[in-house]
Amino acid sequence: MADMTIFSKIIAKEIPADILYxxxxxxxxxxxxxxxxxxxxxxxxxxxxxxxEATAEDAAVLGRCMLVAGKLAKNLGVAESGYRLVTNxxxxxxxxxxxxxxxxxGGRDFSWPPG
Ligand code: AMP
Numbered sequence: 517m518a519d520m521t522i523f524s525k526i527i528a529k530e531i532p533a534d535i536l537y538x539x540x541x542x543x544x545x546x547x548x549x550x551x552x553x554x555x556x557x558x559x560x561x562x563x564x565x566x567x568x569e570a571t572a573e574d575a576a577v578l579g580r581c582m583l584v585a586g587k588l589a590k591n592l593g594v595a596e597s598g599y600r601l602v603t604n605x606x607x608x609x610x611x612x613x614x615x616x617x618x619x620x621x622g623g624r625d626f627s628w629p630p631g
Contacts, residue, residue: 520563523615527561536591541577542584544620553623554592554599558585564616566605585620594622602630 526533526545533545536556547555560577564570570578582601589595599622604611 521613521615523559523613524563536588537584542580544584544588552621554594554621556588556620558618558620560616565614566611566616567603568605581618585618588620589622600626
């Protein structure tokens, strides 16, 4: 399990965030330091540290995160143009907040492979 992170505080509404979606298991909010015109973080409320900590028990919530990302992309107007959905696991990938999150990035072009 993840230790208390800034995202736990956002889930607990102890610190503010620009929340775009919430249900019992999933929260989505705008990234505070956006890397693209659209940059939303989709997180399971369960404090998993990263994708490597997820187990079969978490399959449903992970699927829900993906579906929420797809819906938000539509609502935010980037479904047609395209978007990137990514999770960073560990320091080599650039993870800085150790509560599993998926980045939904859109509104510009992205290079592949990533730098
Ligand atoms: P990562 O580097 O994959 O761990 O991504 C963590 C993301 O969390 C970064 O893009 C940060 O800009 C974002 N972030 C950090 N603190 C906050 C916050 N209080 N509210 C919204 N996004 C945040």
